Amino acid sequence: MGDGSIERTAAGLTSFRRYTWWTVPGMTVCVLVVFVGAWLLDGDVPLWARAPAAVALAVEMWASVVLLSRRLALLPSTDVPPEAPLGRLIAAVGAGVVLAVFPLALHDYGLWPVAPALVVAIVATYLPPRRRRALIAGAVVLALLPGGVVSLLEGDGELAYAALFPAGLVAFTAWVTLGPLWAWDTARRLDEARRLEAELAVREERLRFAADLHDIQGHHLQVIALKSELAARLVDVDPARAAVELKEIRQLSADALSDTRAVVQGYRRTSLDDEIGNATRVLAAADIDARMTLDPAAVAAGLTDSARHLLGLVMREATTNVLRHSRAGHAEVDYRIADGSARLRVSNDGAEDRPGASDGTGLRTLAERLEAAGGELTWKRDGPLFVVTAALPTRPLQSPNPADGAAR
Template sequence: MTSLRRFTWYTLLVCLAGVVLIVVAQPPGATARVAVFAVVVPVCLVAGRLLAVPVLGTPPPPAALTIAAVPAAAGLLLYSRIDGAGGFPWVLPLAVVLAGVPRALWPAGLALAFAASLAGGRHDLGGALSDTAITALCTASVYAQIWICTVAEGLDRARQTERTTAVTGERRRFAAELHDIQGHNLQVIALKSELAERLAATDPARAAEQMREVQELARQALGDTRELVRGYRSVSLDTEIANAARVLGAAGIRSSISLPPDPPVLAPAVENLFGLVVRECTTNVLRHSTAARCEITLTGDGALRFVNDNPFEGPDGPAGGLAGLRDRLTAAGGSLRFRRTDGEFTVTAALPVAAAR
């Protein structure tokens, strides 16, 4: 954007220099040229200060200079009409000044151009209208360069915002995926390690078996993490339900799994989301309850229900991993709801039948 600003500014400088040269070349006599030069140069300098405000971000010139430049530029137009030289290019000094002032002042500037041309042209209405139209066209042409620069900067900021939003969204997705993997696996590893510690004195063989399972879980967690980094990780609902039953059983929690006689064929994205729900709910049961039983139910209309007893007191809405999964299911057109009673905690994940089938 720095290059675009520089290009716009240099273009405007060339435009202002061209205004000076063209206007000064109009009068036939040397004395008249000096007089015109003495007026048009300060007018263009003030116009340059005004145009530098939006392009370079410099402070605006004193208001007195702007107020003096506008009638001076109109005086050049008045002189041209009295001298019979015509409106163009005498409208250019006024046009470049108007291009630098707020657009709300343009009607007043154009009215001044009309009045100066009409007075100098001995009430030539057609010539006054022509001069006013040319002034408006030249003002818009100069302003268009600034407008293009402003629009390009706005588009550049929008692209930067889009990139930042995409990066933030990807970080959140990665954080959710990492929580789904490591939160579950580390909880199971901790559980089995505690069990092995209790069995070490009374049943070394079972303790060794538990530690072998801990090693296997650690290897699986490492592999899942590598797959996540590569972006190739997927979750199988059947595998997650089977893992949940095995983990809950190891923790002494009785699990009940209910599937429809004709299970729906789930799209990979839907199966992935449901698998993550099962995984997160299993982790929450181990961490946030003293459950003795769990029920996992998949219905034929694309809904998954996970129920456990003896939940701890908690927040009024999904938190942690469940909150992230709720956002993801909502984005996919579904929902994730929960209900806490005195003795049960129920999580229900649903997706439209069209999405599930």
């Protein structure tokens, strides 16, 4: 994800948060002011009810805005619910009780459930889903009782309205409050997932670059060291041959520099054909008798670039292992099509006895990549004989991008 996309996403998330704030805390305050405030200004409401109700209204608005704003700043988990400020929660509950008792005492069946319904919705936002549903269901059932009981005692004939309207209001308030908060939580989770994806993409690219650079530099430096040692031995006994080796060292150094620049620019890609040809020259320079058996059908096989890249990496890693971890006198490379797979087999007769001498992280990393591409990579040592075998299907496969990483 580019910086521009991240900035646009952040701007969109800020706008959505602003919209959610006005939708939830803002509408909560509006409802309290419009309905409870209008009730307080009604001349029929006695003074003994107005004063405590006005104080309770101010406390309820303050506590509601603080609690809902804090809830917007949190990203709850289904397992660990966010922690609500206990003091403000108690203040909201107490104010809600006051704003319910006075209207109910005056038989205002439509107003008394407004504040309690808002309090139930606010408390529900801080609970995990199961407890949230239980709270709302319980509140809906309990909302049937206060108005219904008062109506029955007064005998005013409004039992249905007094019982059912508060229950419906509690359910509706919870729905319109929790819905926008759920959408906000989802948007925040998606935003965090996008940011994590961007960070992982950057890390994967860094690992790919580091792996390619290590692979290229390690291979070239190993060959340069080998030829330098050979030139040092020949400088007295065969100056002409030593001069040839020094020229090749110079060319290898230039190739290493060119390959390093290509990796930085993202243009270089290993291919099997190039690596087989390179292995022939390098092994011959190391006085290793290398025999290449290439099946014409395998050479002409319609392998994807990804498959050729992976097999090229195997060829390079196997060659480097021969030079670095063995005292081989003979090596064999066999590449052919068998059982619908392109099979590459590289063996040498000089495996050292040191544990793990040929079993490096490069082969293990390549094995994981070939397995992801539908193939396999195996290696084994039998006495001095060490064999690396790679196989990839010849049919096109959905395989990982070969630039995602390289053997290390």
